[in-house]
Amino acid sequence: MENNIVEDVQNARGDKEYSAGGAKDKDKEPRIIAFVCNWCTYNGADLAGTSRMKYAENVRVIKLPCTGRIDPLFVVEAFKKGAKGVLVSGCHPGDCHYTSGNYHSRRKYTAFRDLLSYLGVDINRVEFSWISASEGNKWVSVINEFTNKIKLLPDNSDIFSKK
Amino acid sequence: MARIGVFVCWCGSNIAGTVDVKRVAEEAAKIPGVVEAVDYKYMCSDPGQNTLRKMIKDKNLTGVVLAACSPHMHENTFRKAAVKEGLNPYFIEIANIREQVSWVHEDKEKATEKAIDLLKMMVEKVKKNKAIEDVRVPLTKKALVIGGGISGIQAALDIANGGVEVILVEKEPSIGGKMIQLDETFPTLDCSSCIMTPKMVEVYQHPNIKLYTYSELEEVSGYIGNFNVKIKKKARSIVEKDCTGCGDCWNICPMHKNVKSEFNVNLSERTAIYVPFPQAVPLIPVIDRSVCLHYKKGGKCQKCYDACGPKCINFDLQDEIIEEKVGAIVAATGYDLMENSLYGEYGYGQFKDVISGLQFERLLSASGPTEGVVKRPSDGKTPETIVFIQCVGSRDPEKGVPYCSKVCCMYTAKHAKLFAHKVHGSQSYVFYIDIRATSKGYEEFVRGTMENEGAIYLRGRVSKIYEDNGKLIVKGADTLSGNQVEIAADMVVLATGVIPKKGSDKMAQMLGISYDKYGFYTESHPKLRPAESSTAGIYLAGMAQGPRDIPESVVSGSAAASKILGLFSKSEYEVEGTIASVNKTTCVGCFYCRRVCAYSAISKEEIKDRNGNVLKVVANVNSGLCAGCGACVNACFSKSIDLKGYLDEQIFAEIKSLAV
Numbered sequence A: 001m002e003n004n005i006v007e008d009v010q011n012a013r014g015d016k017e018y019s020a021g022g023a024k025d026k027d028k029e030p031r032i033i034a035f036v037c038n039w040c041t042y043n044g045a046d047l048a049g050t051s052r053m054k055y056a057e058n059v060r061v062i063k064l065p066c067t068g069r070i071d072p073l074f075v076v077e078a079f080k081k082g083a084k085g086v087l088v089s090g091c092h093p094g095d096c097h098y099t100s101g102n103y104h105s106r107r108k109y110t111a112f113r114d115l116l117s118y119l120g121v122d123i124n125r126v127e128f129s130w131i132s133a134s135e136g137n138k139w140v141s142v143i144n145e146f147t148n149k150i151k152l153l154p155d156n157s158d159i160f161s162k163k
Numbered sequence B: 001m002a003r004i005g006v007f008v009c010w011c012g013s014n015i016a017g018t019v020d021v022k023r024v025a026e027e028a029a030k031i032p033g034v035v036e037a038v039d040y041k042y043m044c045s046d047p048g049q050n051t052l053r054k055m056i057k058d059k060n061l062t063g064v065v066l067a068a069c070s071p072h073m074h075e076n077t078f079r080k081a082a083v084k085e086g087l088n089p090y091f092i093e094i095a096n097i098r099e100q101v102s103w104v105h106e107d108k109e110k111a112t113e114k115a116i117d118l119l120k121m122m123v124e125k126v127k128k129n130k131a132i133e134d135v136r137v138p139l140t141k142k143a144l145v146i147g148g149g150i151s152g153i154q155a156a157l158d159i160a161n162g163g164v165e166v167i168l169v170e171k172e173p174s175i176g177g178k179m180i181q182l183d184e185t186f187p188t189l190d191c192s193s194c195i196m197t198p199k200m201v202e203v204y205q206h207p208n209i210k211l212y213t214y215s216e217l218e219e220v221s222g223y224i225g226n227f228n229v230k231i232k233k234k235a236r237s238i239v240e241k242d243c244t245g246c247g248d249c250w251n252i253c254p255m256h257k258n259v260k261s262e263f264n265v266n267l268s269e270r271t272a273i274y275v276p277f278p279q280a281v282p283l284i285p286v287i288d289r290s291v292c293l294h295y296k297k298g299g300k301c302q303k304c305y306d307a308c309g310p311k312c313i314n315f316d317l318q319d320e321i322i323e324e325k326v327g328a329i330v331a332a333t334g335y336d337l338m339e340n341s342l343y344g345e346y347g348y349g350q351f352k353d354v355i356s357g358l359q360f361e362r363l364l365s366a367s368g369p370t371e372g373v374v375k376r377p378s379d380g381k382t383p384e385t386i387v388f389i390q391c392v393g394s395r396d397p398e399k400g401v402p403y404c405s406k407v408c409c410m411y412t413a414k415h416a417k418l419f420a421h422k423v424h425g426s427q428s429y430v431f432y433i434d435i436r437a438t439s440k441g442y443e444e445f446v447r448g449t450m451e452n453e454g455a456i457y458l459r460g461r462v463s464k465i466y467e468d469n470g471k472l473i474v475k476g477a478d479t480l481s482g483n484q485v486e487i488a489a490d491m492v493v494l495a496t497g498v499i500p501k502k503g504s505d506k507m508a509q510m511l512g513i514s515y516d517k518y519g520f521y522t523e524s525h526p527k528l529r530p531a532e533s534s535t536a537g538i539y540l541a542g543m544a545q546g547p548r549d550i551p552e553s554v555v556s557g558s559a560a561a562s563k564i565l566g567l568f569s570k571s572e573y574e575v576e577g578t579i580a581s582v583n584k585t586t587c588v589g590c591f592y593c594r595r596v597c598a599y600s601a602i603s604k605e606e607i608k609d610r611n612g613n614v615l616k617v618v619a620n621v622n623s624g625l626c627a628g629c630g631a632c633v634n635a636c637f638s639k640s641i642d643l644k645g646y647l648d649e650q651i652f653a654e655i656k657s658l659a660v
């Protein structure tokens, strides 16, 4: 099964297929994959657009109905595919379109952090934030600040990166 | 084999100014599975849509990706166009290269690269897309309204006048709720029973309304459009169809002492066989079996039976269970008042002349225990000085509730005003924390009480009340002047905080709707869906949602009704097909999924063999209830539940396309 975490780890350890980082990307902005909910953060990101705000080009957004749908394995997969940072963002507490998806996701993530850390992913590379549909400016600052934060981190030391 | 068409929209210069659309199309054409990639000036225009339709037809496309503006703008436009060519609408995907690329970046090279990435993601996703059929749920066009207060009555009448059958269930022997207990109502001072009784009668006579009073909901199952409800009709001990409401029975009942009248809030007595008040609807008595001598003393008394002309009293009647099928439900179960006894310092229950606001309504009412003459419960004397205390229990997180009960400022102003009208030369004092009088005409109403009726408003709390020589001595603080005050009053009226009806939490659980920590039902969305509960097909009205006055209760009753009439205006209820579905082969029946579902959409399904033996129990998603959030997908350890439109494999395909 392609998303078996044990297999993931094994693959990644002696892996040739998955490579990330490397000299050629040094000057590039670090790739961020953002998992966002359809109702708040996706609209917030759209609002940044309609307001013609500017931010770093390195983010790739994956839209899901709700943060409650975000499987921790998506995060693992994102790192496997070379992401330097993963952003998970949804509605503010109490504002989830489905009332409680963001709580589930928060709870799930808290448990998942340790595993990520065990896998060797620097926890600083995973960012959780609440961005509402009216917070285009927050989207911009979260992306920019997260990008800068990642740039300051030591090279990916996790098992997904090729040394 | 996937046959995917790609369209890169210029959006005039909105996209083409920052993104090299030609290059994006060229790159797209190289992706395996893409049969053609073109760029076009305005995809959403009619000619643009026609290009899309033509390619779907000519190239026999199995999927389409548009690199264009946000899916929130035109996803529907393109889906509709696809449907016209016979392509399932869920084979359309959009890469958002305007709001999330061209409008937010300046570097053309980097913006173009990002656009290509986003496009690739969607191409890989669409390869994994599956046709999704929108869900159509049949509708039983009949509504159930729970609670016959003003909000439930309004909802029932509006629905019934819209031509839809309504079942109204009220647990008390009469409909009317709290409003029928009120005397005159703020802010216009129209008499409550004058405006309420006609509505109650209209309910009773309405050809589309079936009324079950003295009845309670026993069980609810099903989902939007298809609820099955069981109603327990408690035995009144009266054969209702024969009763003429003449009153011969209750006038003869010997049990006319020691049973307190609920309607008069304990200020008078009632008999064992009784109607709660003379204008009760229906005007049919009920025997309170907990006090009736017939039941208590082994059949000794049957005076009412003997007195009854049509002989409609039947002591052996049993509770009945009635089953009904309805398509929508309104929960309008209203409110109760907090226990005043929580406030020992006010002496409620200890001093007879310390009463609640609702009791004061009964004293003011012409149909009340004193026929509208304000008299002290202790000695029947007319009070000359009354102290009103606001916020008893409200806005008091320590002993009471933190929220504001919303109606007390207004009804206290009303009480002081009516008292001044009834007892000339009298004096009112009102202790308050803040005055909240925010609706139309409300501020003026309170000002009128202060300025025209001479009520003295004191900002501060009362610390103690004690009896002295037939007077109630009220000690408190006037925080505006900084003085301690002491008032010798004849009567004290407490504006007690409102709380949800007792048992509202149980009701919510039975209905499968959410409620807050106090027991008020919560709205599906506090601002945008205030009439809907968290469960599809169940609507909310009145004080059961939180403190509100009569106008607001009426509005919310009408809102719930209009939602239901809207729902019933179609032949079927249609929902987007992007909902969860269970792989019943691999599901192990752990029901972790059920725990996270906020919509109670997951039920247990028994898989049986041919002989009817249960082989296993698995999860089943009810398409009428599932909102498509996907929380269950992550809760499932055996990966047996997935969300259509956002399948695991689709998301992984998106991520994989980004491999660097």
Ligand SMILES: Cc1cc2nc3c(=O)[nH]c(=O)nc-3n(C[C@H](O)[C@H](O)[C@H](O)COP(=O)(O)OP(=O)(O)OC[C@H]3O[C@@H](n4cnc5c(N)ncnc54)[C@H](O)[C@@H]3O)c2cc1C
Residues within 6 Å of the ligand: B146, B147, B148, B149, B150, B151, B152, B169, B170, B171, B172, B175, B176, B177, B178, B179, B182, B184, B185, B186, B187, B215, B216, B217, B332, B333, B334, B335, B336, B357, B358, B361, B407, B411, B414, B501, B503, B507, B541, B542, B543, B544, B548, B549, B550, B551, B553
């Ligand atoms: C002292 C006082 C004075 C007031 N004066 C005014 C005023 O002057 N003007 C004004 O606008 N507002 C006034 N109000 C507020 C007003 O009473 C409410 O806004 C209004 O009554 C709310 O109506 P409702 O239908 O939501 O609730 P309710 O009147 O409480 O009706 C709910 C009904 O549902 C029934 N029910 C409950 N549970 C069940 C169940 N499980 N099954 C079946 N039936 C059930 C109850 O028996 C009741 O009949 C006053 C309130 C108080 C306390």
Ligand code: SF4
Residues within 6 Å of the ligand: B249, B252, B253, B254, B255, B271, B272, B273, B287, B291, B292, B293, B294, B295, B301, B302, B303, B304, B305
């Ligand atoms: S039988 Fe019961 S209700 Fe009837 S008169 Fe006697 S005590 Fe009253």
Ligand code: SF4
Residues within 6 Å of the ligand: B582, B586, B587, B588, B589, B590, B591, B592, B593, B594, B618, B619, B635, B636, B637, B638, B639, B640, B641
């Ligand atoms: S969590 Fe998965 S295995 Fe458990 S009941 Fe739900 S679908 Fe079945």
Ligand code: SF4
Residues within 6 Å of the ligand: B579, B580, B596, B597, B598, B599, B600, B601, B602, B621, B625, B626, B627, B628, B629, B630, B631, B632, B633, B643
């Ligand atoms: S998708 Fe959401 S609403 Fe639907 S069954 Fe799963 S948890 Fe419940």
Ligand code: FES
Residues within 6 Å of the ligand: A037, A038, A039, A040, A041, A065, A066, A067, A068, A089, A090, A091, A095, A096, A097, A098, A099, A100, A101, A102
């Ligand atoms: S819908 Fe935004 S977090 Fe649930």
